[in-house]
Amino acid sequence: MSQTFQCGDNTALVSYLYDECEPSERAAIDAHVALCAACVAELAALRSARLQLASWTPPEAELSFQIVRPRPATIAWGAPSQVEGQASGPGSRHAEAQLKPEAFIGPAVWWRRSFPAWAQAAAACLIFAAGLALGVAGGSVGGSVPAASQAVATTAAAPAAGPAAVSNTELVDLERRLRAEMAQLRTATVPPGAAAPPGISEAQLLARVRTLIEESEQRQQRELALRTAQVVRDFDSQRNLDLAQIQRSFGQIEGLTGAEVREQRQMLNYLMRVSEQR
Amino acid sequence: MNVTDEDLVARSRVGDLDSFNQLILRWERPIYALAYRVIGREEDARDVCQETFLRAFRALPGFKGQAKFSSWLYRIALNLCRDWIRRQRRTPTVQLPDGVDPSELAAEQGPVESIEDLVSRRELSAVVEEAMALLPDEQRTAIVLKEYHGMTFQEIADLQGVPLSTVKTRLYQGLSVLRRHLERNGRTPQLVKRV
Numbered sequence: 001m002s003q004t005f006q007c008g009d010n011t012a013l014v015s016y017l018y019d020e021c022e023p024s025e026r027a028a029i030d031a032h033v034a035l036c037a038a039c040v041a042e043l044a045a046l047r048s049a050r051l052q053l054a055s056w057t058p059p060e061a062e063l064s065f066q067i068v069r070p071r072p073a074t075i076a077w078g079a080p081s082q083v084e085g086q087a088s089g090p091g092s093r094h095a096e097a098q099l100k101p102e103a104f105i106g107p108a109v110w111w112r113r114s115f116p117a118w119a120q121a122a123a124a125c126l127i128f129a130a131g132l133a134l135g136v137a138g139g140s141v142g143g144s145v146p147a148a149s150q151a152v153a154t155t156a157a158a159p160a161a162g163p164a165a166v167s168n169t170e171l172v173d174l175e176r177r178l179r180a181e182m183a184q185l186r187t188a189t190v191p192p193g194a195a196a197p198p199g200i201s202e203a204q205l206l207a208r209v210r211t212l213i214e215e216s217e218q219r220q221q222r223e224l225a226l227r228t229a230q231v232v233r234d235f236d237s238q239r240n241l242d243l244a245q246i247q248r249s250f251g252q253i254e255g256l257t258g259a260e261v262r263e264q265r266q267m268l269n270y271l272m273r274v275s276e277q278r
Numbered sequence: 279m280n281v282t283d284e285d286l287v288a289r290s291r292v293g294d295l296d297s298f299n300q301l302i303l304r305w306e307r308p309i310y311a312l313a314y315r316v317i318g319r320e321e322d323a324r325d326v327c328q329e330t331f332l333r334a335f336r337a338l339p340g341f342k343g344q345a346k347f348s349s350w351l352y353r354i355a356l357n358l359c360r361d362w363i364r365r366q367r368r369t370p371t372v373q374l375p376d377g378v379d380p381s382e383l384a385a386e387q388g389p390v391e392s393i394e395d396l397v398s399r400r401e402l403s404a405v406v407e408e409a410m411a412l413l414p415d416e417q418r419t420a421i422v423l424k425e426y427h428g429m430t431f432q433e434i435a436d437l438q439g440v441p442l443s444t445v446k447t448r449l450y451q452g453l454s455v456l457r458r459h460l461e462r463n464g465r466t467p468q469l470v471k472r473v
Contacts, residue, residue: 011446018424018449020431046450049457053425055399056406058314058323063306065328066299067335221365 003028007036017046121175128178283347291338298338302331305348308427309355315422316359317366318411326362330355345436352427353437356419363415409459417452420445 005012005028015021016029033039283304289297309330314323333354334341341350410418416438423429423437434445 010450011443014446014450014453015431018431045457046453049453049460050425052402052406052460053421053456055402056315056410057403058311059320061310061314061320061324063310063324063327065302065306065331067295067302067331069295218365 005029005032007032007039013039013042013046017043017050121171121178124175124178124182128182284343287338287341287343287347290335291341298335301347305351306331308348309351311426312352312355312422313359315410315426316356316415316419317362318407322362326355326358329358333358349433349437352423356437359419360415405460405463406456409456409463412459413452413455416440417448417455420448421452421456424449 003022003024005025012021012025012029016026019026021029029039033043281300283301286297286301290301306327310323310327313326313330314320317323317326330351334351337354341347345353410421413421419438420434423434424431429437431442431445435442438445
Protein backbone atom coordinates (compact mmCIF):
# COMPACT_ATOMS: atom_id res chain seq x y z
CA MET A 1 0.00 0.00 0.00
CA SER A 2 1.44 3.34 -0.99
CA GLN A 3 1.46 6.16 1.57
CA THR A 4 1.71 9.87 1.28
CA PHE A 5 3.85 12.10 3.46
CA GLN A 6 2.62 15.41 4.74
CA CYS A 7 5.29 18.08 4.96
CA GLY A 8 5.80 18.88 8.67
CA ASP A 9 4.89 15.41 9.95
CA ASN A 10 7.71 15.29 12.45
CA THR A 11 6.96 11.85 13.89
CA ALA A 12 7.25 10.37 10.39
CA LEU A 13 10.50 12.28 9.89
CA VAL A 14 11.85 10.80 13.12
CA SER A 15 10.94 7.29 11.97
CA TYR A 16 12.71 8.02 8.70
CA LEU A 17 15.71 9.47 10.52
CA TYR A 18 16.15 6.33 12.63
CA ASP A 19 15.22 4.07 9.76
CA GLU A 20 12.33 2.58 11.66
CA CYS A 21 9.50 2.99 9.18
CA GLU A 22 7.60 0.78 6.83
CA PRO A 23 9.05 0.48 3.31
CA SER A 24 6.01 2.25 1.87
CA GLU A 25 6.36 5.13 4.31
CA ARG A 26 10.04 5.34 3.54
CA ALA A 27 9.34 5.47 -0.19
CA ALA A 28 6.82 8.27 0.34
CA ILE A 29 9.29 10.33 2.40
CA ASP A 30 12.06 9.67 -0.15
CA ALA A 31 9.81 10.99 -2.87
CA HIS A 32 8.92 14.05 -0.80
CA VAL A 33 12.44 15.03 0.25
CA ALA A 34 13.56 14.83 -3.36
CA LEU A 35 11.40 17.91 -3.93
CA CYS A 36 11.20 19.68 -0.54
CA ALA A 37 14.25 21.73 0.46
CA ALA A 38 12.80 22.50 3.93
CA CYS A 39 12.50 18.81 4.82
CA VAL A 40 15.99 18.12 3.48
CA ALA A 41 17.38 20.87 5.71
CA GLU A 42 15.42 19.61 8.69
CA LEU A 43 16.72 16.08 8.23
CA ALA A 44 20.29 17.29 7.81
CA ALA A 45 20.07 19.30 11.01
CA LEU A 46 18.66 16.38 12.96
CA ARG A 47 21.39 14.08 11.64
CA SER A 48 24.00 16.63 12.58
CA ALA A 49 22.63 16.81 16.13
CA ARG A 50 22.75 13.01 16.30
CA LEU A 51 26.37 12.98 15.14
CA GLN A 52 27.37 15.45 17.82
CA LEU A 53 25.60 13.39 20.45
CA ALA A 54 28.12 10.65 19.77
CA SER A 55 30.86 12.77 21.33
CA TRP A 56 29.26 12.58 24.76
CA THR A 57 30.86 9.80 26.76
CA PRO A 58 30.40 9.20 30.45
CA PRO A 59 33.53 9.44 32.58
CA GLU A 60 35.37 6.23 33.25
CA ALA A 61 34.25 4.70 36.49
CA GLU A 62 35.65 1.83 38.47
CA LEU A 63 32.68 -0.46 38.92
CA SER A 64 33.20 -4.21 39.39
CA PHE A 65 30.21 -4.65 41.65
CA GLN A 66 29.71 -8.11 43.08
CA ILE A 67 27.17 -9.83 45.22
CA VAL A 68 29.07 -11.66 47.93
CA ARG A 69 28.19 -14.26 50.52
CA PRO A 70 29.04 -13.92 54.17
CA ARG A 71 31.71 -16.13 55.64
CA PRO A 72 30.13 -18.46 58.21
CA ALA A 73 31.29 -17.06 61.55
CA THR A 74 31.83 -13.47 60.54
CA ILE A 75 28.38 -12.03 59.97
CA ALA A 76 28.79 -8.45 61.04
CA TRP A 77 26.94 -5.25 60.30
CA GLY A 78 30.17 -3.39 59.93
CA ALA A 79 31.65 -5.60 57.21
CA PRO A 80 29.79 -4.97 53.97
CA SER A 81 31.86 -7.33 51.89
CA GLN A 82 30.84 -10.17 54.15
CA VAL A 83 27.14 -9.58 54.15
CA GLU A 84 24.96 -11.85 52.14
CA GLY A 85 23.31 -10.09 49.25
CA GLN A 86 25.36 -6.95 49.61
CA ALA A 87 26.68 -5.48 46.39
CA SER A 88 30.23 -4.44 46.89
CA GLY A 89 32.48 -2.54 44.57
CA PRO A 90 35.55 -0.37 44.71
CA GLY A 91 33.74 2.63 43.32
CA SER A 92 30.84 2.33 45.63
CA ARG A 93 30.55 5.55 47.59
CA HIS A 94 27.91 4.23 49.91
CA ALA A 95 29.08 0.66 50.09
CA GLU A 96 29.56 0.86 53.83
CA ALA A 97 26.64 3.13 54.49
CA GLN A 98 24.19 0.94 52.66
CA LEU A 99 23.91 -1.88 55.10
CA LYS A 100 20.19 -1.89 54.92
CA PRO A 101 18.13 -4.86 55.93
CA GLU A 102 16.86 -5.09 52.34
CA ALA A 103 20.39 -5.85 51.26
CA PHE A 104 19.78 -9.38 52.43
CA ILE A 105 18.31 -12.07 50.26
CA GLY A 106 16.19 -13.16 53.15
CA PRO A 107 16.36 -13.05 56.90
CA ALA A 108 19.11 -15.02 58.55
CA VAL A 109 17.72 -18.24 59.92
CA TRP A 110 19.99 -19.23 62.76
CA TRP A 111 18.11 -17.25 65.34
CA ARG A 112 14.78 -18.71 64.32
CA ARG A 113 15.85 -22.24 65.06
CA SER A 114 14.59 -23.75 68.33
CA PHE A 115 17.31 -24.70 70.76
CA PRO A 116 17.24 -27.56 73.27
CA ALA A 117 16.02 -26.77 76.76
CA TRP A 118 19.45 -27.34 78.35
CA ALA A 119 21.00 -24.83 75.99
CA GLN A 120 18.32 -22.29 76.76
CA ALA A 121 18.82 -22.81 80.50
CA ALA A 122 22.59 -22.49 80.14
CA ALA A 123 22.22 -19.33 78.12
CA ALA A 124 19.80 -17.91 80.67
CA CYS A 125 22.25 -18.70 83.49
CA LEU A 126 25.09 -17.12 81.60
CA ILE A 127 23.15 -13.95 80.84
CA PHE A 128 21.88 -13.71 84.39
CA ALA A 129 25.35 -14.24 85.82
CA ALA A 130 26.77 -11.61 83.50
CA GLY A 131 23.99 -9.24 84.48
CA LEU A 132 24.66 -9.87 88.15
CA ALA A 133 28.38 -9.42 87.70
CA LEU A 134 27.74 -6.07 86.05
CA GLY A 135 25.30 -5.16 88.75
CA VAL A 136 27.81 -6.07 91.46
CA ALA A 137 30.53 -4.16 89.69
CA GLY A 138 28.22 -1.17 89.30
CA GLY A 139 27.20 -1.43 92.93
CA SER A 140 30.75 -1.55 94.20
CA VAL A 141 31.59 1.52 92.20
CA GLY A 142 28.63 3.23 93.72
CA GLY A 143 29.79 2.15 97.17
CA SER A 144 26.88 0.01 98.38
CA VAL A 145 25.60 -3.35 97.31
CA PRO A 146 22.25 -4.48 98.58
CA ALA A 147 22.50 -7.56 100.71
CA ALA A 148 19.86 -9.35 98.66
CA SER A 149 21.87 -8.85 95.49
CA GLN A 150 24.97 -10.21 97.17
CA ALA A 151 23.06 -13.25 98.33
CA VAL A 152 21.74 -13.94 94.85
CA ALA A 153 25.20 -13.39 93.37
CA THR A 154 26.63 -15.92 95.75
CA THR A 155 23.92 -18.41 94.88
CA ALA A 156 24.48 -17.90 91.16
CA ALA A 157 28.23 -18.18 91.50
CA ALA A 158 28.03 -21.35 93.52
CA PRO A 159 27.53 -23.78 90.59
CA ALA A 160 30.65 -22.46 88.92
CA ALA A 161 32.67 -22.99 92.09
CA GLY A 162 31.42 -26.47 92.96
CA PRO A 163 29.14 -28.10 90.42
CA ALA A 164 29.19 -31.49 92.22
CA ALA A 165 27.35 -30.04 95.21
CA VAL A 166 24.25 -29.01 93.26
CA SER A 167 21.35 -31.41 92.82
CA ASN A 168 18.95 -31.60 89.86
CA THR A 169 16.08 -30.25 91.92
CA GLU A 170 18.09 -27.17 92.79
CA LEU A 171 18.91 -26.64 89.15
CA VAL A 172 15.25 -26.92 88.17
CA ASP A 173 14.33 -24.47 90.94
CA LEU A 174 17.02 -22.11 89.80
CA GLU A 175 15.82 -22.27 86.20
CA ARG A 176 12.24 -21.61 87.25
CA ARG A 177 13.31 -18.68 89.39
CA LEU A 178 15.47 -17.28 86.62
CA ARG A 179 12.64 -17.50 84.10
CA ALA A 180 10.29 -15.72 86.49
CA GLU A 181 12.81 -12.98 87.21
CA MET A 182 13.58 -12.51 83.51
CA ALA A 183 9.87 -12.23 82.73
CA GLN A 184 9.53 -9.62 85.49
CA LEU A 185 12.55 -7.72 84.21
CA ARG A 186 11.19 -7.74 80.67
CA THR A 187 7.84 -6.34 81.71
CA ALA A 188 9.46 -3.81 84.04
CA THR A 189 12.16 -2.43 81.75
CA VAL A 190 10.44 -2.21 78.36
CA PRO A 191 8.28 0.91 78.05
CA PRO A 192 4.85 0.13 76.73
CA GLY A 193 5.20 2.42 73.68
CA ALA A 194 8.57 1.06 72.62
CA ALA A 195 7.67 -2.61 72.67
CA ALA A 196 6.75 -4.23 69.40
CA PRO A 197 3.21 -5.59 69.49
CA PRO A 198 3.25 -9.33 70.07
CA GLY A 199 1.51 -9.98 66.74
CA ILE A 200 3.97 -7.95 64.63
CA SER A 201 5.31 -9.90 61.70
CA GLU A 202 8.87 -9.97 60.53
CA ALA A 203 7.94 -8.24 57.27
CA GLN A 204 6.30 -5.40 59.17
CA LEU A 205 9.35 -5.06 61.35
CA LEU A 206 11.61 -4.96 58.30
CA ALA A 207 9.36 -2.41 56.62
CA ARG A 208 9.54 -0.26 59.74
CA VAL A 209 13.33 -0.50 59.86
CA ARG A 210 13.49 0.40 56.17
CA THR A 211 11.30 3.43 56.70
CA LEU A 212 13.49 4.55 59.58
CA ILE A 213 16.63 4.11 57.49
CA GLU A 214 15.12 5.98 54.55
CA GLU A 215 14.08 8.82 56.79
CA SER A 216 17.55 8.92 58.27
CA GLU A 217 19.12 8.98 54.82
CA GLN A 218 16.86 11.81 53.74
CA ARG A 219 17.78 13.75 56.86
CA GLN A 220 21.46 13.19 56.17
CA GLN A 221 21.08 14.33 52.57
CA ARG A 222 19.32 17.48 53.67
CA GLU A 223 22.03 18.17 56.22
CA LEU A 224 24.72 17.52 53.65
CA ALA A 225 23.10 19.93 51.21
CA LEU A 226 22.82 22.59 53.90
CA ARG A 227 26.39 22.12 55.00
CA THR A 228 27.70 22.21 51.46
CA ALA A 229 25.81 25.43 50.85
CA GLN A 230 27.22 26.83 54.09
CA VAL A 231 30.77 25.85 53.10
CA VAL A 232 30.36 27.49 49.70
CA ARG A 233 29.01 30.66 51.33
CA ASP A 234 31.87 30.72 53.84
CA PHE A 235 34.36 30.12 51.08
CA ASP A 236 32.95 32.99 49.01
CA SER A 237 32.89 35.45 51.87
CA GLN A 238 36.42 34.49 52.91
CA ARG A 239 37.61 34.93 49.34
CA ASN A 240 36.00 38.35 49.13
CA LEU A 241 37.67 39.36 52.39
CA ASP A 242 41.03 38.12 51.14
CA LEU A 243 40.63 39.97 47.86
CA ALA A 244 39.79 43.19 49.70
CA GLN A 245 42.83 42.70 51.95
CA ILE A 246 45.09 42.12 48.95
CA GLN A 247 43.71 45.22 47.25
CA ARG A 248 44.35 47.29 50.36
CA SER A 249 47.92 45.97 50.55
CA PHE A 250 48.53 46.84 46.92
CA GLY A 251 47.19 50.33 47.54
CA GLN A 252 49.55 50.78 50.49
CA ILE A 253 52.49 49.54 48.46
CA GLU A 254 51.59 51.88 45.62
CA GLY A 255 51.29 54.77 48.09
CA LEU A 256 54.69 53.98 49.60
CA THR A 257 56.33 53.68 46.21
CA GLY A 258 54.86 57.04 45.13
CA ALA A 259 56.20 58.75 48.26
CA GLU A 260 59.68 57.34 47.65
CA VAL A 261 59.67 58.51 44.03
CA ARG A 262 58.63 62.00 45.19
CA GLU A 263 61.46 62.08 47.75
CA GLN A 264 64.01 60.98 45.17
CA ARG A 265 62.84 63.67 42.73
CA GLN A 266 63.11 66.30 45.42
CA MET A 267 66.62 65.09 46.25
CA LEU A 268 67.61 65.21 42.56
CA ASN A 269 66.18 68.72 42.18
CA TYR A 270 68.09 69.84 45.25
CA LEU A 271 71.35 68.34 43.95
CA MET A 272 70.85 69.98 40.55
CA ARG A 273 70.14 73.31 42.17
CA VAL A 274 73.27 73.01 44.32
CA SER A 275 75.46 72.01 41.33
CA GLU A 276 74.09 74.95 39.29
CA GLN A 277 74.90 77.41 42.09
CA ARG A 278 78.49 76.19 42.16
CA MET B 279 30.31 -21.24 24.52
CA ASN B 280 28.45 -18.01 24.98
CA VAL B 281 26.03 -18.32 27.88
CA THR B 282 22.86 -16.32 27.42
CA ASP B 283 21.41 -13.94 29.97
CA GLU B 284 18.46 -16.27 30.37
CA ASP B 285 20.75 -19.18 31.32
CA LEU B 286 22.56 -17.04 33.85
CA VAL B 287 19.27 -15.79 35.27
CA ALA B 288 18.02 -19.36 35.63
CA ARG B 289 21.19 -20.37 37.47
CA SER B 290 21.08 -17.28 39.66
CA ARG B 291 17.51 -18.11 40.62
CA VAL B 292 18.66 -21.38 42.15
CA GLY B 293 21.31 -19.62 44.19
CA ASP B 294 24.34 -19.51 41.91
CA LEU B 295 25.93 -16.22 42.89
CA ASP B 296 28.69 -16.48 40.30
CA SER B 297 26.12 -16.48 37.53
CA PHE B 298 24.54 -13.34 38.89
CA ASN B 299 27.95 -11.74 39.17
CA GLN B 300 28.52 -12.59 35.51
CA LEU B 301 25.30 -10.77 34.68
CA ILE B 302 26.56 -7.78 36.65
CA LEU B 303 29.82 -7.86 34.72
CA ARG B 304 27.90 -7.86 31.44
CA TRP B 305 25.51 -5.08 32.26
CA GLU B 306 27.18 -2.76 34.77
CA ARG B 307 28.77 -0.53 32.11
CA PRO B 308 25.58 0.05 30.10
CA ILE B 309 23.57 0.61 33.27
CA TYR B 310 26.16 3.04 34.63
CA ALA B 311 26.24 4.88 31.28
CA LEU B 312 22.46 5.10 31.26
CA ALA B 313 22.35 6.41 34.82
CA TYR B 314 25.12 8.91 34.16
CA ARG B 315 23.47 10.28 31.05
CA VAL B 316 20.09 10.55 32.71
CA ILE B 317 21.17 12.08 36.02
CA GLY B 318 24.48 13.62 35.00
CA ARG B 319 26.55 12.93 38.11
CA GLU B 320 29.24 10.33 38.24
CA GLU B 321 29.06 9.25 41.86
CA ASP B 322 25.30 9.17 41.94
CA ALA B 323 25.29 7.21 38.69
CA ARG B 324 27.55 4.66 40.32
CA ASP B 325 25.24 4.43 43.30
CA VAL B 326 22.23 4.02 41.03
CA CYS B 327 24.09 1.29 39.15
CA GLN B 328 24.91 -0.57 42.35
CA GLU B 329 21.40 -0.20 43.69
CA THR B 330 19.99 -1.46 40.38
CA PHE B 331 21.83 -4.75 40.70
CA LEU B 332 21.03 -5.06 44.36
CA ARG B 333 17.32 -4.62 43.65
CA ALA B 334 17.50 -6.98 40.72
CA PHE B 335 19.17 -9.56 42.92
CA ARG B 336 16.55 -9.26 45.60
CA ALA B 337 13.71 -9.31 43.08
CA LEU B 338 15.14 -12.22 41.11
CA PRO B 339 12.73 -14.78 42.59
CA GLY B 340 9.87 -12.69 41.20
CA PHE B 341 11.38 -12.33 37.75
CA LYS B 342 9.62 -14.86 35.58
CA GLY B 343 11.25 -13.92 32.30
CA GLN B 344 8.24 -12.13 30.79
CA ALA B 345 10.64 -9.48 29.50
CA LYS B 346 14.30 -9.65 28.54
CA PHE B 347 16.60 -9.48 31.56
CA SER B 348 18.24 -6.36 30.13
CA SER B 349 14.87 -4.62 29.69
CA TRP B 350 14.00 -5.50 33.26
CA LEU B 351 17.33 -4.07 34.47
CA TYR B 352 16.82 -0.91 32.43
CA ARG B 353 13.40 -0.49 33.96
CA ILE B 354 14.80 -0.79 37.49
CA ALA B 355 17.60 1.65 36.67
CA LEU B 356 15.23 4.17 35.12
CA ASN B 357 12.92 3.99 38.12
CA LEU B 358 15.88 4.65 40.39
CA CYS B 359 16.97 7.56 38.20
CA ARG B 360 13.45 8.97 38.37
CA ASP B 361 13.48 8.69 42.17
CA TRP B 362 16.87 10.39 42.26
CA ILE B 363 15.63 13.26 40.09
CA ARG B 364 12.59 13.71 42.33
CA ARG B 365 14.77 13.76 45.42
CA GLN B 366 17.07 16.31 43.82
CA ARG B 367 14.13 18.58 43.06
CA ARG B 368 13.05 18.41 46.69
CA THR B 369 16.50 18.96 48.18
CA PRO B 370 18.77 20.53 45.58
CA THR B 371 22.43 20.27 46.45
CA VAL B 372 25.10 22.74 45.53
CA GLN B 373 27.39 21.53 42.78
CA LEU B 374 30.85 22.93 42.46
CA PRO B 375 31.81 23.75 38.87
CA ASP B 376 34.04 21.23 37.13
CA GLY B 377 37.21 22.69 35.69
CA VAL B 378 38.99 21.19 32.69
CA ASP B 379 42.64 20.58 33.40
CA PRO B 380 44.54 19.86 30.15
CA SER B 381 47.43 18.17 31.95
CA GLU B 382 45.00 15.87 33.71
CA LEU B 383 43.34 15.12 30.41
CA ALA B 384 46.67 14.34 28.82
CA ALA B 385 47.55 12.01 31.66
CA GLU B 386 44.40 9.96 31.39
CA GLN B 387 44.60 9.36 27.65
CA GLY B 388 46.99 7.37 25.58
CA PRO B 389 49.24 8.85 22.94
CA VAL B 390 46.74 8.16 20.12
CA GLU B 391 44.80 11.42 20.46
CA SER B 392 46.52 14.79 20.48
CA ILE B 393 45.88 17.19 23.33
CA GLU B 394 44.09 19.58 20.95
CA ASP B 395 41.76 16.87 19.68
CA LEU B 396 41.17 15.67 23.19
CA VAL B 397 40.34 19.12 24.51
CA SER B 398 38.12 19.80 21.50
CA ARG B 399 36.27 16.53 21.98
CA ARG B 400 35.92 17.21 25.69
CA GLU B 401 34.53 20.64 24.94
CA LEU B 402 32.00 19.26 22.51
CA SER B 403 31.13 16.56 25.00
CA ALA B 404 30.60 19.23 27.67
CA VAL B 405 28.38 21.27 25.34
CA VAL B 406 26.32 18.20 24.50
CA GLU B 407 26.04 17.32 28.18
CA GLU B 408 24.94 20.85 28.96
CA ALA B 409 22.35 20.73 26.19
CA MET B 410 21.08 17.37 27.38
CA ALA B 411 20.67 18.78 30.88
CA LEU B 412 18.32 21.41 29.47
CA LEU B 413 15.89 18.81 28.20
CA PRO B 414 12.90 17.63 30.20
CA ASP B 415 13.59 14.23 31.82
CA GLU B 416 11.31 12.31 29.46
CA GLN B 417 12.93 13.71 26.32
CA ARG B 418 16.42 13.18 27.69
CA THR B 419 15.66 9.60 28.67
CA ALA B 420 14.15 8.85 25.26
CA ILE B 421 17.21 10.22 23.48
CA VAL B 422 19.60 8.35 25.76
CA LEU B 423 17.78 5.06 25.24
CA LYS B 424 17.64 5.57 21.49
CA GLU B 425 21.05 7.02 20.79
CA TYR B 426 23.25 5.25 23.30
CA HIS B 427 21.43 2.01 23.93
CA GLY B 428 20.05 1.39 20.46
CA MET B 429 16.52 0.62 21.60
CA THR B 430 13.62 0.53 19.20
CA PHE B 431 10.73 2.98 19.49
CA GLN B 432 8.59 0.15 20.83
CA GLU B 433 11.10 -0.79 23.53
CA ILE B 434 11.34 2.82 24.66
CA ALA B 435 7.56 3.12 24.64
CA ASP B 436 7.33 0.02 26.85
CA LEU B 437 9.96 1.30 29.25
CA GLN B 438 8.48 4.76 29.50
CA GLY B 439 4.92 3.49 29.50
CA VAL B 440 3.76 5.81 26.71
CA PRO B 441 2.43 5.36 23.15
CA LEU B 442 4.83 5.00 20.24
CA SER B 443 3.90 8.40 18.82
CA THR B 444 4.82 10.06 22.13
CA VAL B 445 8.28 8.53 21.95
CA LYS B 446 8.75 9.91 18.43
CA THR B 447 7.53 13.34 19.48
CA ARG B 448 9.89 13.35 22.46
CA LEU B 449 12.80 12.39 20.25
CA TYR B 450 11.98 15.06 17.69
CA GLN B 451 11.53 17.80 20.27
CA GLY B 452 14.65 16.76 22.16
CA LEU B 453 16.80 16.67 19.04
CA SER B 454 15.48 20.06 17.96
CA VAL B 455 16.38 21.65 21.29
CA LEU B 456 19.81 20.06 21.16
CA ARG B 457 20.39 21.29 17.64
CA ARG B 458 19.50 24.87 18.56
CA HIS B 459 21.67 24.78 21.69
CA LEU B 460 24.64 23.40 19.78
CA GLU B 461 24.25 26.04 17.08
CA ARG B 462 24.08 28.80 19.69
CA ASN B 463 27.34 27.50 21.12
CA GLY B 464 29.11 27.72 17.81
CA ARG B 465 28.76 24.08 16.95
CA THR B 466 27.90 24.38 13.29
CA PRO B 467 26.04 21.50 11.72
CA GLN B 468 28.41 18.88 10.46
CA LEU B 469 28.17 17.69 6.90
CA VAL B 470 26.09 14.57 6.88
CA LYS B 471 25.74 12.29 3.94
CA ARG B 472 22.16 11.65 3.01
CA VAL B 473 21.02 8.12 3.53
